[in-house]
Amino acid sequence: xxxxxxxxxxxxxxxxxxxxxxxxxxxxxxxxxxxxxxxxxxxxxxxxxxxxxxxxxxxxxxxxxxxxxxxxxxxxxxxxxxxxxxxxxxxxxxxxxxxxxxxxxxxxxxxxxxxxxxxxxxxxxxxxxxxxxxxxxxxxxxxxxxxxxxxxxxxxxxxxxxxxxxxxxxxxxxxxxxxxxxxxxxxxxxxxxxxxxxxxxxxxxxxxxxxxxxxxxxxxxxxxxxxxxxxxxxxxxxxxxxxxxxxxxxxxxxxxxxxxxxxxxxxxxxxxxxxxxxxxxxxxxxxxxxxxxxxxxxxxxxxxxxxxxxxxxxxxxxxxxxxxxxxxxxxxxxxxxxxxxxxxxxxxxxxxxxxxxxxxxxxxxxxxxxxxxxxxxxxxxxxxxxxxxxxxxxxxxxxxxx
Amino acid sequence: xxxxxxxxxxxxxxxxxxxxxxxxxxxxxxxxxxxxxxxxxxxxxxxxxxxxxxxxxxxxxxxxxxxxxxxxxxxxxxxxxxxxxxxxxxxxxxxxxxxxxxxxxxxxxxxxxxxxxxxxxxxxxxxxxxxxxxxxxxxxxxxxxxxxxxxxxxxxxxxxxxxxxxxxxxxxxxxxxxxxxxxxxxxxxxxxxxxxxxxxxxxxxxxxxxxxxxxxxxxxxxxxxxxxxxxxxxxxxxxxxxxxxxxxxxxxxxxxxxxxxxxxxxxxxxxxxxxxxxxxxxxxxxxxxxx
Numbered sequence: 001x002x003x004x005x006x007x008x009x010x011x012x013x014x015x016x017x018x019x020x021x022x023x024x025x026x027x028x029x030x031x032x033x034x035x036x037x038x039x040x041x042x043x044x045x046x047x048x049x050x051x052x053x054x055x056x057x058x059x060x061x062x063x064x065x066x067x068x069x070x071x072x073x074x075x076x077x078x079x080x081x082x083x084x085x086x087x088x089x090x091x092x093x094x095x096x097x098x099x100x101x102x103x104x105x106x107x108x109x110x111x112x113x114x115x116x117x118x119x120x121x122x123x124x125x126x127x128x129x130x131x132x133x134x135x136x137x138x139x140x141x142x143x144x145x146x147x148x149x150x151x152x153x154x155x156x157x158x159x160x161x162x163x164x165x166x167x168x169x170x171x172x173x174x175x176x177x178x179x180x181x182x183x184x185x186x187x188x189x190x191x192x193x194x195x196x197x198x199x200x201x202x203x204x205x206x207x208x209x210x211x212x213x214x215x216x217x218x219x220x221x222x223x224x225x226x227x228x229x230x231x232x233x234x235x236x237x238x239x240x241x242x243x244x245x246x247x248x249x250x251x252x253x254x255x256x257x258x259x260x261x262x263x264x265x266x267x268x269x270x271x272x273x274x275x276x277x278x279x280x281x282x283x284x285x286x287x288x289x290x291x292x293x294x295x296x297x298x299x300x301x302x303x304x305x306x307x308x309x310x311x312x313x314x315x316x317x318x319x320x321x322x323x324x325x326x327x328x329x330x331x332x333x334x335x336x337x338x339x340x341x342x343x344x345x346x347x348x349x350x351x352x353x354x355x356x357x358x359x360x361x362x363x364x365x366x367x368x369x370x371x372x373x374x375x376x377x378x379x380x381x382x383x384x385x386x387x388x389x390x391x392x393x394x395x396x397x398x399x400x401x402x
Numbered sequence: 403x404x405x406x407x408x409x410x411x412x413x414x415x416x417x418x419x420x421x422x423x424x425x426x427x428x429x430x431x432x433x434x435x436x437x438x439x440x441x442x443x444x445x446x447x448x449x450x451x452x453x454x455x456x457x458x459x460x461x462x463x464x465x466x467x468x469x470x471x472x473x474x475x476x477x478x479x480x481x482x483x484x485x486x487x488x489x490x491x492x493x494x495x496x497x498x499x500x501x502x503x504x505x506x507x508x509x510x511x512x513x514x515x516x517x518x519x520x521x522x523x524x525x526x527x528x529x530x531x532x533x534x535x536x537x538x539x540x541x542x543x544x545x546x547x548x549x550x551x552x553x554x555x556x557x558x559x560x561x562x563x564x565x566x567x568x569x570x571x572x573x574x575x576x577x578x579x580x581x582x583x584x585x586x587x588x589x590x591x592x593x594x595x596x597x598x599x600x601x602x603x604x605x606x607x608x609x610x611x612x613x614x615x616x617x618x619x620x621x622x623x624x625x626x627x628x629x630x631x632x633x634x635x636x637x638x639x640x641x642x643x644x645x646x647x648x649x650x651x652x653x654x655x656x657x658x659x660x661x662x663x664x665x666x667x668x669x670x671x672x673x674x675x676x677x678x679x680x681x682x683x684x685x686x687x688x689x690x691x692x693x
Contacts, residue, residue, distance in 0.1 A: 034588060042437050049436060051408040052429065060426040061433055068587035070444060070578070073594040202486035203478070216490070261580060275581055312633060317579045 180254025333372025448639015
């Protein structure tokens with residue numbers, strides 16, 4: 001029996017096996033596993049252990065070491081089998097749930113494959129420089145309160161459909177993201193100002209008492225912090241929404257970075273959780289990961305079925321009495337309206353508020369005539385347009401009222 | 403620290419405590435000891451994550467120290483706190499004494515309240531530290547925990563740095579109500595706990611309910627596996643299936659007494675919605691298919 005890892009600096013593993021392990025680690029990284037040096041070293045340690053390196057135990061051992069979330073846990077055996085069996089042919093091994101479904105239309109997503117000319121989405125976003133940053137900052141202000149520079153002003157009220165210039169699109173996306181972050185800071189400030197003491201904080205009171213020679217004269221009080229708001233966003237990624245989805249991806253990215261507790265889902269014919277992908281700090285990388293996850297849409301939207309999945313599989317974990325659910329969709333549902341109405345009712349019972357953002361509501365002369373939209377409306381607390389930045393900014397007071 | 407056990411030994415000892423492990427879990431537990439890393443257990447509520455920690459404490463013959471997480475959990479509740487009431491009394495009682503002496507007195511061990519995390523690193527023999535439902539704690543607490551889990555030492559300003567006398571076996575559980583940080587996930591080994599497969603569930607029932615008929619246990623396990631595939635608001639876990647089986651001990655076959663089965667369902671289906679969805683015919687069909 002070997003001692004603890006701290007006491008085994010030199011690990012006795014043949015060079016050939018080391019090489020194969022390194023290859024396996026590369027293949028895991030290609031599949032998006034966060035494998036660092038520490039994990040590689042521990043993997044070598046496992047190979048040196050008689051009982052763990054046995055064929056029957058090796059896969060579960062490495063799985064426990066390398067996987068760190070349910071999705072990785074599920075994919076691991078497949079990647080493992082593919083690598084250790086296919087290594088002689090030298091094939092590259094990548095598996096992902098999405099790529100198997102095929103039929104992808106990635107053009108409307110700012111993913112790695114997106115070319116600059118297509119749908120006006122820039123394939124690479126350069127860091128905005130100082131000057132632009134300030135412009136965007138004031139534009140944010142314009143979106144919510146007062147007028148800023150003319151270019152920014154026009155951006156706030158331009159329907160996302162009509163944006164064509166790549167630079168303009170990027171500016172709009174950055175604005176959407178900053179807007180989402182700003183919503184959070186405003187909400188937090190409100191909570192703090194409202195705080196007043198009820199219980200005595202003994203630790204602080206005693207610290208203060210030192211000044212008075214040990215007499216606790218100033219009583220420091222505290223009150224349990226108000227529970228922060230939680231936001232769950234469900235984004236429609238069907239073909240009819242594609243002109244809007246890129247902007248909302250950035251908006252969601254901002255929300256996830258700002259809100260301590262937020263979750264994001266995307267749906268078309270299926271429902272996929274994208275919170276993890278969007279937690280990536282860099283917006284471009286987040287959008288890339290998002291695009292990979294959202295592949296495979298193109299058929300009709302089945303909003304009812306997607307909500308059913310949400311209610312069944314995710315609602316009990318993600319929804320609390322202080323959760324607002326935000327659905328971003330044009331309401332074109334190819335499923336049965338009865339299903340949508342039933343699932344909306346279930347959702348309404350569990351969440352604090354249900355907000356439905358419909359980009360088409362901002363169009364002149366639009367009336368929610370789509371059957372799905374009509375079925376859903378009775379169960380919605382707030383039905384608002386979301387076709388430009390000004391309409392997104394108008395949401396903030398609504399969210400604060402939760 | 404005792405010598406690490408190998409995989410087979412762990413599996414055997416777990417079985418001896420009445421916990422029926424699957425092989426992969428025994429591997430994960432062996433690995434956790436060997437590498438000295440915490441183990442993160444994730445899975446649906448009711449699959450027996452907490453039981454694993456209890457069983458691990460039992461096979462090592464050590465204490466189980468449990469920290470239940472909740473929203474707003476902070477250092478004072480998790481690590482240590484001074485006993486302020488006693489400190490105030492002591493200050494009053496020693497009024498007029500030299501201030502330095504009083505201060506040294508009230509900031510000594512006697513006035514320190516140990517909370518689970520501090521208790522865990524001050525044990526003679528390495529305990530099992532169970533950090534239950536880490537997903538309920540705030541992100542700030544998660545960051546603090548990471549720090550503790552990497553150096554196993556705690557600094558108390560008035561007292562100095564306390565270094566672990568023994569490194570505890572750390573098990574974290576999560577129901578995935580919130581995404582955990584990548585840093586925490588990377589620090590930990592990982593095991594996804596699923597509902598037990600029918601043959602394993604049957605063994606669990608037999609181990610926990612010695613009076614139960616073997617054929618009935620198998621049948622109930624198969625019934626549960628089918629039931630969990632139905633569209634339920636609250637999927638029954640292992641604890642529920644134990645209650646269900648306990649109320650049916652004495653039967654030899656589920657088909658023998660449909661009324662008893664229907665009555666026992668209150669142990670499994672805990673929302674009105676679920677009860678309404680599973681009509682008696684549906685139950686009868688599931689029972690028939692599990693025979």
